[in-house]
Every structure is written in structure tokens, then in C-alpha cells.
Amino acid sequence: MPFRRIWLHAIVAATLLLFAMCCHAAPPPAALDPGTESMPLTPYLSHFHDKSAGDSADNAWQRLARGDFEPVPDGKTAFGFQRGAYWFHARLVNRNPAEPHWMLVQRFALIDRIDLYVRYPDGRVVHQASGDHLPFSARSISYRHPNFRIDLPPGQTVDVLVRTQSESSMQVPLDLYTPAAFTSLSRDAQFVMGVYYGILLALFVYNLVLWLTLRDASYFWYLFHISAFGLVLFTLNGYSFEYLWPRNPWLANVAVPLSICFAIIGMQQFARTFLELPKRFPRGNLVSFGFIGFCIALGIASLWLPYSASTPWATRAVIVSVLWTVTAAIVVLRRGYMPARLFLVAWALFLAGTAMIAALAFGLLPKNIITEYGVQIGSALEMLLLSIALSYRYASLRNENERIAAEANQQLERKVAQRTQEVRSALMQLEDAHRRLRDSSRRDGLTGLYNRTHFHESFESLLKEGRDQARPVSLLMIDLDHFKSINDRYGHLVGDDCLRWAAQRIGQALRAYETSVLARFGGEEFVVVLPGHDLHSAVNVAESLRRRLVEEPCVSGPHRLRVSASIGVHTVDAGSETDSDAALSVADQALYAAKANGRDCVRTSITAA
Numbered sequence: 001m002p003f004r005r006i007w008l009h010a011i012v013a014a015t016l017l018l019f020a021m022c023c024h025a026a027p028p029p030a031a032l033d034p035g036t037e038s039m040p041l042t043p044y045l046s047h048f049h050d051k052s053a054g055d056s057a058d059n060a061w062q063r064l065a066r067g068d069f070e071p072v073p074d075g076k077t078a079f080g081f082q083r084g085a086y087w088f089h090a091r092l093v094n095r096n097p098a099e100p101h102w103m104l105v106q107r108f109a110l111i112d113r114i115d116l117y118v119r120y121p122d123g124r125v126v127h128q129a130s131g132d133h134l135p136f137s138a139r140s141i142s143y144r145h146p147n148f149r150i151d152l153p154p155g156q157t158v159d160v161l162v163r164t165q166s167e168s169s170m171q172v173p174l175d176l177y178t179p180a181a182f183t184s185l186s187r188d189a190q191f192v193m194g195v196y197y198g199i200l201l202a203l204f205v206y207n208l209v210l211w212l213t214l215r216d217a218s219y220f221w222y223l224f225h226i227s228a229f230g231l232v233l234f235t236l237n238g239y240s241f242e243y244l245w246p247r248n249p250w251l252a253n254v255a256v257p258l259s260i261c262f263a264i265i266g267m268q269q270f271a272r273t274f275l276e277l278p279k280r281f282p283r284g285n286l287v288s289f290g291f292i293g294f295c296i297a298l299g300i301a302s303l304w305l306p307y308s309a310s311t312p313w314a315t316r317a318v319i320v321s322v323l324w325t326v327t328a329a330i331v332v333l334r335r336g337y338m339p340a341r342l343f344l345v346a347w348a349l350f351l352a353g354t355a356m357i358a359a360l361a362f363g364l365l366p367k368n369i370i371t372e373y374g375v376q377i378g379s380a381l382e383m384l385l386l387s388i389a390l391s392y393r394y395a396s397l398r399n400e401n402e403r404i405a406a407e408a409n410q411q412l413e414r415k416v417a418q419r420t421q422e423v424r425s426a427l428m429q430l431e432d433a434h435r436r437l438r439d440s441s442r443r444d445g446l447t448g449l450y451n452r453t454h455f456h457e458s459f460e461s462l463l464k465e466g467r468d469q470a471r472p473v474s475l476l477m478i479d480l481d482h483f484k485s486i487n488d489r490y491g492h493l494v495g496d497d498c499l500r501w502a503a504q505r506i507g508q509a510l511r512a513y514e515t516s517v518l519a520r521f522g523g524e525e526f527v528v529v530l531p532g533h534d535l536h537s538a539v540n541v542a543e544s545l546r547r548r549l550v551e552e553p554c555v556s557g558p559h560r561l562r563v564s565a566s567i568g569v570h571t572v573d574a575g576s577e578t579d580s581d582a583a584l585s586v587a588d589q590a591l592y593a594a595k596a597n598g599r600d601c602v603r604t605s606i607t608a609a
Contacts, residue, residue, distance in 0.1 A: 109238025136246030144238030225266035261299035474538030
């Protein structure tokens with residue numbers, strides 16, 4: 001029994017060990033194949049968080065051997081603001097004999113210190129150090145991002161151990177480049193930033209001239225904002241350390257929160273003057289003053305506060321300040337200040353770019369081309385739109401002054417125009433009433449169809465057009481069958497329903513013939529004129545009308561009545577001199593022929609003869 005228990009414990013221990021090894025399996029080695037010019041190391045990294053920052057390189061190698069290193073979580077090397085140090089390990093295999101020399105680049109400029117340990121198969125370890133706590137000259141190549149030159153003998157497996165420690169955001173995107181690819185990378189980055197600062201410089205000069213000409217405070221604070229924010233990005237991208245103070249690591253750190261505070265002060269001052277907050281939003285003006293006071297205090301304190309305390313506060317202040325500026329613009333816009341529209345669009349773009357860089361600093365977004373240059377794109381568009389907004393605002397103010405100056409002279413003209421408009425409106429109403437009255441006189445009060453008088457006028461006109469254009473004109477005389485018996489049996493109200501129903505059914509059937517004219521001729525008789533229809537075509541239309549009437553019963557209250565019609569058809573041929581009365585007489589004879597032949601049928605003037 002003890003023997004079995006020992007075996008059982010051994011099996012459980014082996015299972016747990018195997019599970020632990022699977023859970024902490026080291027990432028695969030990074031193979032640098034022929035043709036590979038660059039490679040992100042994140043998929044091949046394992047890491048360890050040394051919270052006390054007390055481990056030496058020997059301790060780190062021992063931890064690596066014990067399996068204390070874990071794969072990078074979710075493939076992200078942005079951990080936000082963290083205490084202590086981070087160790088990263090990758091195993092490299094160079095299978096490209098043409099490229100024994102590589103560049104390791106840490107693509108984040110604000111790392112305090114980064115140490116690189118390269119261990120070769122013969123046990124030799126090469127150590128290099130970089131970061132903005134060391135002079136800029138400590139870098140392998142003069143470049144804004146910390147970088148190291150690494151020798152990778154072809155066919156050999158090399159262990160790379162990286163230690164990073166920083167009071168800034170812990171972002172460690174490590175990439176390998178061939179010397180040619182690194183040259184191309186630095187050239188492209190310099191081009192992008194050159195375009196960006198070229199845009200800022202052009203906007204600065206343009207608005208400087210306007211400020212010197214107009215002496216408008218908005219232009220001054222716009223220039224202040226451009227300069228301060230340009231310095232922020234110059235610092236965040238490592239150019240300040242490279243070009244302005246390469247031998248002063250302390251200033252390289254202090255410049256980040258200090259430049260951010262300057263940018264927020266310029267932002268709030270520009271918003272106050274452009275949006276006219278003291279006049280249009282007094283309470284909002286006090287909030288902007290509060291931001292300005294806070295940033296002045298934080299900027300002074302950042303000269304003594306540790307970088308890990310001042311920079312997160314400055315980063316949060318940027319987000320809150322931009323959100324407040326957008327809010328103030330919305331309030332002022334809702335109160336009718338139209339120049340705030342372009343201002344609002346500009347700050348929305350800036351907010352998107354600023355949110356990216358802040359989220360990147362706190363480890364909420366991965367580092368890629370969009371998040372890395374999103375703030376440059378957003379701020380360039382914001383600066384451009386703000387410059388346009390300033391011009392628009394100045395034009396609006398100038399137009400407003402001209403309007404006020406001309407308002408007295410235009411007062412009388414407006415009154416005259418108002419009186420003229422009132423008279424014109426009265427005439428239009430009178431004309432509309434006359435038109436409705438005239439139209440009402442042409443309509444049948446029961447069915448809404450044209451009446452007999454209007455029919456005669458329209459028929460004469462259509463006959464004349466037919467003679468001029470050598471087209472036939474057909475005439476349909478329609479009489480509802482046994483309508484008198486409906487009135488006698490059910491009453492005149494039911495009879496009126498039948499007339500309205502029949503008028504509606506006939507009108508629906510004639511919708512396909514846009515030039516047709518339908519009128520109530522009198523009593524239960526209707527008449528239809530079909531321009532351009534010969535006798536054969538007119539008979540087909542008449543048959544369609546007749547069938548339409550008998551398809552469904554007429555519903556009047558509880559009664560369902562079958563209503564049919566007799567139809568007489570006559571066609572006035574092209575070129576005929578027949579007048580309307582003669583045509584009506586012939587069509588009437590055809591109608592009587594239809595009645596004489598049993599009703600509910602169609603007869604023509606030819607069959608009637």
C-alpha cells in the first residue's frame with residue numbers, strides 16, 4: 001500500500017510538472033531567414049516583472065533557466081505605468097549568411113534605461129546600455145529610439161536578454177532590422193515628421209503675420225498652442241533629446257510633463273478667446289481658468305516631482321482638458337455661435353489622436369503605425385482646421401460689423417419689402433381663392449368629376465387639336481343601367497353612393513390614359529374623351545370600363561348592389577370637321593343602341609347606324 005501511494009504521488013507530481021511546463025512553454029526561437037529584412041520580436045518574447053528592480057543579469061539568467069519567464073500577455077509589450085523593472089528574453093537563429101550584423105530597436109523614445117545582454121553559444125555575454133538616463137551618445141546609432149548593434153553569427157542560436165526600467169510608460173516594442181532596413185526606417189520616419197513639422201511651421205508663419213497685422217489675441221494663443229504642442233511631440237518622439245539637450249538626461253525627462261502643461265495652457269487660453277467664453281459661457285470660462293491654474297502648478301512641481309508622478313497626471317490632464325474644450329464648444333455652438341462648428345470638428349480630430357497616445361501610454365492599445373502617428377495626423381488636421389476657423393471667425397466678425405453699420409440704412413427698405421410682401425401674399429391668396437372657386441365651378445358637387453360645362457370647353461379644344469395634329473378623337477357616353485329603380489327601391493342616398501362609386505371605378509380604369517377627360521354629363525350619365533384613340537382602341541377602353549363596373553358590387557351601408565352600364569362609342573376621324581354637339585349626338589345614338597340591345601354592353605356609332 002505505501003508503495004502504491006508513492007507511485008500515485010509520483011504520477012500526480014509528474015502531471016503537475018508537465019502542466020506547468022505546458023502553461024509556461026517558452027516562445028519559439030525567432031528564425032531570421034534569407035530575405036528577412038525586419039522582424040518584430042513580440043511573438044518570440046517571454047518576460048519577467050522584477051517588481052523590486054533588484055535582480056542582476058545573473059539572477060535573470062537563473063530565473064530564465066528555472067522557467068520563471070512567461071510569454072508576453074496578449075501579444076502586447078505596453079504595460080502602462082509600472083514600478084520595478086521588466087526582463088525580456090528571446091532566442092534568435094540567424095539563417096541568413098549574408099546578414100551577420102543586425103540592429104535591435106526599442107521603438108519608444110521615453111524609456112529611462114534599457115540594458116541588452118547577448119549570450120553566444122560559447123558562453124560569451126555582450127552587454128550594451130541605452131535610454132534617456134544616459135547621454136545620447138551612448139546609443140549605437142544617433143537615432144531618436146534606443147538602438148543596439150548586434151552580431152548574429154549565421155547558423156548559431158543566440159540568447160537575447162533585455163532589461164527595461166522607466167518612470168514613464170512601460171512600452172517595449174522590440175524590432176530587429178538589417179542595417180539597410182534600419183536606414184530605410186529612419187529615413188521614412190524623418191520624412192513623416194518633417195512633413196508634420198513643415199505643416200506646423202507654415203501654419204505658424206501664416207498666423208504670425210495675421211497676428212502682427214490684426215493684433216487679435218486669438219492668433220497669439222493659437223501660435224502659443226502650436227509651439228507648445230509641437231514641443232510636446234518633439235519630446236515624445238525623442239527629437240528633443242537628440243537635437244536640443246543630448247547631454248542632459250534630467251531635462252529630457254522634465255521636458256515631457258512641462259511641455260504638456262504648456263500645451264494645455266495654450267489650448268485653454270485659445271479656447272477662451274476664440275469661443276468668447278467670458279461673454280458666452282461665463283461658468284465655462286471659470287473652468288478653463290481652473291485648468292490653466294492646475295497646469296501652472298503641475299508644471300512648476302514637475303521640476304521636483306518624480307517623473308513617474310508628474311507624467312501620468314499631465315497625461316490625464318490632456319484628456320480631461322480636451323474633453324472639456326469639446327464640451328465648451330458644444331455649449332457655445334448650441335447658443336448660436338457658428339464659428340464653434342469648425343472649432344468642434346478640429347478638437348474632435350485632436351481628441352482622437354490624443355486619446356490614442358494616452359491609451360498607448362497606459363497600455364490600453366497596442367503600438368502600431370496608427371497609434372504611433374495618430375496624434376501627429378490628428379493634431380495636424382486640428383491645427384489646419386483651427387487656422388481655417390480663425391479666418392472664418394474673423395470674417396464673421398467683419399461681416400457682423402458691416403451688417404450693424406448698414407442696418408440703419410436698410411431699416412426702411414425692409415419695411416417697404418415687408419409691406420410689399422404682405423400685399424403680394426394677399427394677392428396670391430386672392431388668386432388662389434379665385435382659382436379654387438373657378439375649379440369648384442367646373443366640378444360636380446356629388447362625384448367631384450368635371451361638370452358638363454367644363455366638358456364642352458375641353459371637348460371643343462381637343463377636337464381642334466385633333467384636326468390640327470391629324471389625330472382621331474373618341475367619345476364614350478356611359479349610362480348606368482336601371483339607376484332609377486335603385487333610387488326608387490333604396491332611396492336617393494344609396495343612389496348617390498352608387499354614383500360616387502361608379503365615378504371612382506371609372507376614374508381608376510382611366511388612370512392609364514393620362515390625356516383622357518372624364519365628366520359627369522347629367523343624372524346617371526358620364527362622358528369620356530380619349531384623344532388619339534381610334535374606334536377599335538376606344539371600344540377596348542369601353543369594354544374595360546364596363547367590366548370594371550361589374551367586377552365588384554357597390555357597397556352602401558348594408559346593401560351590396562350590382563351596378564352595370566351601357567356605353568356608346570363614337571370616333572371623330574382625323575381631319576373631320578364634326579363639332580362637339582354633332583359628336584355627342586352620334587355617341588348618344590350608340591348609347592341608345594346599347595340600351596336597346598339588353599344593356600350592360602358596348603355599341604359604336606357604326607353598329608347603331
